[in-house]
Structure formats: structure tokens, C-alpha cells
Amino acid sequence: MRRAERRAGADPAARPSAQEPRPGPERTPARAGDRDLRAAGAPPAGSLAPDWAPRAFPVRVLLEDTGEMFRVTDCRRDMTVRELKEELDLLAGIPSNLQRLQYLDQGILMDDTTLKFHDVVPGGVISLCVWHYDGWTELVMAAVEGDPAKLCGLGVVEGSYFRTANSRHFEEGQWRRWIAQRAFVALYVSSHRGHLEAVQYLLEKGSVLRAGDENSSRPRANCLGKTPMGRTPLHVAAAMGRLDCITLLLSYGASTSIKDARGESPLSLARRLDRKHSERSMFLFHWKAKMAGRDLSQLLRDTEFQKAKSGLSIKKLKT
Structure with a gap:
């Protein structure tokens, strides 16, 4: 009998270890899930919406x-x-109203649903497509490539012959607004990708409506236009550190102080994302414009300038 007990004691599988954690309130599902995620890097079998998922996780x-x-x-x-689309508005450079998201075989994800509702797991892959109606997909893809020749034929300039099944029925004012919106979207995407030649083309040739006049346009894409999140092309150029595009946009009147729906300006966005060169470039442009006619020594003695400089954590501004 004692021999049998000794044999059982020598076998780890025969009885539970005294060190094995017992189920109880101290082992919360979230804490256990974090440990499982680190160890395996994948959800347990048969669980698509794990309760053990960490509070914040990547997709x-x-x-x-x-x-x-x-x-x-x-x-x-x-x-x-909807919140995920707002993140992608900046991260992917695609305005949220043009995004169509899908996960696995669930079809189009509705804006008001949650990631939990769709069983999105940490590290899962969500598909992003651009809405095909009205030729938006072709326009966005041309802007992603940064090809001015393709953009020219896709309805971004005044006098374009480009039409879609929908735009053929537009009245003159509607058509002009539509063309101006297409020029802005192309400028936004091109600025995000850092395609300087395409940005230059759109700023010089792209159609934009004059303020307060829906029936007129001037030959310039609107660098002050906004996505549904309130972001301008300068926001995404700053977020991605596209210095050449930042300089060009600023020279055409882009503002460093316009705030998006989350209260972030291109300048504060560059600071948050640690885009030091973008931040410095916009900072200097802003102060050179503000202090026009004053020399650098006067600028460096300005108390407001010194306060802003200290907030930027820039040690030296002289070049």
C-alpha cells in the first residue's frame, strides 16, 4: 500500500502540485488571458471573442x-x-466616408457595431476597400500611386470630361462640388503617401470652389478642405513626416493650427507622433509668417516665441 502511494507521489500527473494555482477570484479572466496571449500568441480553440483579450490590443x-x-x-x-474608421482616416490616409470594412466572411461592418460584436481577435486582419460607386476607387488608387497623368483623367480639374453614371445627371453646381471634392480627396491621399509631384499638380490644377460661391471655381485643390474627421492634407502629411509635401502645402496656404474632431492640429499631431522634423518645419514657418519683417535676433527675443520653443523641446533653431 505504501509502495503504491510512493509510486503515485513520484508521478506528477497522479496528483495535483501544491504550486498549481487554483481557480478563484484572484485569477481573473483578463489576467489569465494576458498570460495565454503572451504564451501562445493566439486565442484558445473555439473562442472567437475571448473574454481574456487585453484591454488594448492591435489589429x-x-x-x-x-x-x-x-x-x-x-x-x-x-x-x-466608426471609431476604427476614424483611426484609419489618419493611419491609412483614406477619408472615413470612403472606407468599406470587412472581417472574415461577415460582409460590410456597420459603423455602430463593435469589434466584440464581430468577434475581432487580437492580431486579426480586417479588410479595407474603397467604395466603388462614382469612381472613387480608381481615384484613390491613382492618388496612392501618385500619378498626375492618371489623376488628370479622373475628374479632378475644371473642364474635365470624366463622368460616372451618377455624375451625368448632376446640374452645374452639383458637378462643380463633386469635382472639387474629388480634387481634395486626391490631394489628401497624395499628401499622406508623400507624392510631391501629384501634390504639386493638384495644388496648381485641381478644382476647388470659391468660398460662398458654389457655381464658380478656381484652379487650385483646396488644401484647407477637411475630411469628415476635420483633417486637412497637412494633418496627414505631418503625421507621416512628409517634409517636402508639408513645405509645399504651407506655401499654398495650409494652416498649422486647424484642429480636427479630436482637437489636434497638424503641429500637435506631429508632436504626439514624435515627427520632430515635421514639427520643427511647421513651427518655423508659422513664426516666420507671424514675424514677417523682423530679423531672427528679434524673433529669438520674443517671449511668446520662447514659450512655444520650449514646448517643442527644440534645443537649437538657428541653422
Whole structure:
């Protein structure tokens, strides 16, 4: 009998170890899930919406038409699809109203639903497509490539012969607004990707409506236009560190102080994302414009300038 007990004691599988954690309130599902995620890197079998998912987790977003992959790091289970689109407005450079998201075989994800509702797991891949209606997909893809020749034929300039099944029925004012919106979207995407030649073309040739006049236009894409999130082309150029595009946009009247729906200006956005060169470039442009006619020594003695400089953490501004 004692021999049998000794044999059982020598076999680790025969009885539980005294060190094995017992189930109880101290082992919360979230804490256990974090440990499982680190160890295995994948959810347990048969669980698509794990309760053990960490409070913030990454998902990957694949832009189907180009094969580009974007990583959204701070997702939550209660995050809505609309909130994810708002992140991608900046991260992928695609205005949120043109985005169509899908996960696995669930079809189009509705804006008010959550990631939990769609069983999105940490590290999962969400597909991003651009809405095909009215030729938006072709326009965005041409802007992603940065090809002015393609953009020219896709309805971004006044006098363009480009029409879609929908735009053929537009009255003159509607058509002008539509062309101006297409020029802005192309400028936004091109600025995000850093295609200087395309940005230059759109700023010089792209159609934009005059303020307060829906029936007139001037030959310039609107660098002050905004996405549904209130972001301008300078916002995305600053976020991505596109210095050449930043300089060009500023020279055409882009503003460093316009705030998006989250209260971020291009300048504060560059600071948050640690785009030091972008921040410095916009900072100096802003102060040179503000202090026009004053020499550098006067500028450096300005108390407001010194306060702003200290906030930027720039040690030397003289070049």
C-alpha cells in the first residue's frame, strides 16, 4: 500500500502540485488571458471573442486594392467600427466616408457595431476597400500611386470630361462640388503617401470652389478642405513626416493650427507622433509668417516665441 502511494507521489500527473494555482477570484479572466496571449500568441480553440483579450490590443488592416497593411495598436473590444474608421482616416490616409470594412466572411461592418460584436481577435486582419460607386476607387488608387497623368483623367480639374453614371445627371453646381471634392480627396491621399509631384499638380490644377460661391471655381485643390474627421492634407502629411509635401502645402496656404474632431492640429499631431522634423518645419514657418519683417535676433527675443520653443523641446533653431 505504501509502495503504491510512493509510486503515485513520484508521478506528477497522479496528483495535483501544491504550486498549481487554483481557480478563484484572484485569477481573473483578463489576467489569465494576458498570460495565454503572451504564451501562445493566439486565442484558445473555439473562442472567437475571448473574454481574456487585453484591454488594448492591435489589429491589422489590409487595403485590398494595393496590398498595403496598416497596424492599429490601441483597439478595444467596445471600439466601434466608426471609431476604427476614424483611426484609419489618419493611419491609412483614406477619408472615413470612403472606407468599406470587412472581417472574415461577415460582409460590410456597420459603423455602430463593435469589434466584440464581430468577434475581432487580437492580431486579426480586417479588410479595407474603397467604395466603388462614382469612381472613387480608381481615384484613390491613382492618388496612392501618385500619378498626375492618371489623376488628370479622373475628374479632378475644371473642364474635365470624366463622368460616372451618377455624375451625368448632376446640374452645374452639383458637378462643380463633386469635382472639387474629388480634387481634395486626391490631394489628401497624395499628401499622406508623400507624392510631391501629384501634390504639386493638384495644388496648381485641381478644382476647388470659391468660398460662398458654389457655381464658380478656381484652379487650385483646396488644401484647407477637411475630411469628415476635420483633417486637412497637412494633418496627414505631418503625421507621416512628409517634409517636402508639408513645405509645399504651407506655401499654398495650409494652416498649422486647424484642429480636427479630436482637437489636434497638424503641429500637435506631429508632436504626439514624435515627427520632430515635421514639427520643427511647421513651427518655423508659422513664426516666420507671424514675424514677417523682423530679423531672427528679434524673433529669438520674443517671449511668446520662447514659450512655444520650449514646448517643442527644440534645443537649437538657428541653422
